[in-house]
Amino acid sequence: MKFPPATHLVLMVSGERRQAEALREEVAGVLAPLGLRLSPEKTRVVHIDEGFDFLGFTIRRQRKRGTQKYFIYTKPSKKAIQSIKDKVRGKVNRSTLHLDLDKLLTSLNRMMRGWANYFRYGVSKQVFHAVDQQAWHRLAKWIHHKHSRLSWSELRRRFCRPGTWTIAHNGVEFTGASSVKVTRYRYRGSTIPTPWTPRPAAAAIGG
Numbered sequence: 001m002k003f004p005p006a007t008h009l010v011l012m013v014s015g016e017r018r019q020a021e022a023l024r025e026e027v028a029g030v031l032a033p034l035g036l037r038l039s040p041e042k043t044r045v046v047h048i049d050e051g052f053d054f055l056g057f058t059i060r061r062q063r064k065r066g067t068q069k070y071f072i073y074t075k076p077s078k079k080a081i082q083s084i085k086d087k088v089r090g091k092v093n094r095s096t097l098h099l100d101l102d103k104l105l106t107s108l109n110r111m112m113r114g115w116a117n118y119f120r121y122g123v124s125k126q127v128f129h130a131v132d133q134q135a136w137h138r139l140a141k142w143i144h145h146k147h148s149r150l151s152w153s154e155l156r157r158r159f160c161r162p163g164t165w166t167i168a169h170n171g172v173e174f175t176g177a178s179s180v181k182v183t184r185y186r187y188r189g190s191t192i193p194t195p196w197t198p199r200p201a202a203a204a205i206g207g
Helices: 017-034 078-091 101-119 125-146 152-159
Strands: 052-054 057-063 070-076
Touching: 078 101, 078 125, 101 125, 125 152
Parallel strands: none
Antiparallel strands: 052 057, 057 070
């Protein structure tokens, strides 16, 4: 009987490196009878201050700017950021100059909004802005190549919302990743229910 590959998992240890390594071996022993094993290439023992990537996020403890307090920050990883930039590059280039701008904006907004929805629970606001900036510059160059006889001032007048630098055409605006609101999880500690959370004993009511 074949088993599917094991899912990704993170084990946190409040202790020393040797204790984390011992736990890794213990987990490997639990998985072995199930026909599963830890991937040597993907299994690492790291300190939380060093950080690690997990499911597209980089998780790391850092000092909060302007304070001496340290917090765990969860941000889109460099690989995830590069992935969306590559996808933008794949849509906004000379090979797509035949498209109408509004159609390109619709497709681009949908793709970037989908990416941002996944990462909206992390510390992602600045990342969303940076990704949008890169996409905006590619769009501006795309428009300039498509309408090479127009000056930059004419391009802005024709393809930006009046009084702004927001690229728009036929009622469709470039909204990018920043159109998705970042929603941070509130720390709830041990109040998060789990299958092992004891339930209160039922009270017997006599008549």
